[in-house]
Amino acid sequence: MTAIYFDDDATLDAIAGATAGIFGYGPVGRALALNLRDSGIRVMTAPEFDDEAEMASNDEIPALPAAEIAQTCDILIITTPDDALPPLYMGSIAPHLKRGDLMVFTSGYAMAFGTVEPPPFLDVGVLAPRAPPATRSAPDISAGRVR
Numbered sequence: 001m002t003a004i005y006f007d008d009d010a011t012l013d014a015i016a017g018a019t020a021g022i023f024g025y026g027p028v029g030r031a032l033a034l035n036l037r038d039s040g041i042r043v044m045t046a047p048e049f050d051d052e053a054e055m056a057s058n059d060e061i062p063a064l065p066a067a068e069i070a071q072t073c074d075i076l077i078i079t080t081p082d083d084a085l086p087p088l089y090m091g092s093i094a095p096h097l098k099r100g101d102l103m104v105f106t107s108g109y110a111m112a113f114g115t116v117e118p119p120p121f122l123d124v125g126v127l128a129p130r131a132p133p134a135t136r137s138a139p140d141i142s143a144g145r146v147r
Contacts, residue, residue, distance in 0.1 A: 012039060015102075019044065021073030023066060023088065025052035028106055028129055029079035033061050044069055046092075048080060066092035077104045077127075086115045097122060 020036050022029045025047040033056070037043045046066035047053040056063040070076060070093045080088055089110075097103075102123045110116040111126075118124050 012041065015041060015075060018042075018074040018102075019072060020075040020077060021046065021069035022061075022077045022079060023069065023093070024048050024079035025056045025061070025063070026079060029077070030055065030059070032077055032079065034059060037061065041075075044073065048084070067096060070096035074100070075102045075104065077106070079106045082107050082109045082115075085110045089116045 019042040022033045022045040025045045033043045044062040045056050046069040047056055047063050053063045099121045103118055104125045104127050108126045
């Protein structure tokens with residue numbers, strides 16, 4: 001039998017008190033960071049480029065080096081392009097992974113082709129958007145709706 005879930009069925013209990021680190025602050029990373037923050041989750045980012053760092057600053061999302069994000073955060077969300085992921089993962093993320101961390105990829109290619117292999121003590125998920133994030137409007141925010 002198929003189960004259908006609605007907004008009221010979802011809670012943040014599983015991640016309450018966690019800190020989310022977003023690697024990359026492009027359109028997908030920014031949308032995830034803002035939605036998590038607006039949901040009450042502490043968020044920080046490791047932007048790839050200066051303009052992303054400036055945007056994060058304007059959004060009041062702390063921007064830190066990738067290794068510091070990996071050390072500090074419980075939820076690691078990787079939004080960087082697939083070709084940039086292996087050196088980022090090996091150099092800044094893998095050395096700091098902890099038992100119980102949740103790592104979420106916005107593309108499954110790195111795992112599918114073996115360029116990144118998360119250790120077995122991690123929880124791993126894939127959230128693979130296939131369209132640009134919707135723009136958040138002031139009426140949506142003020143009405144408590146976030147797209």
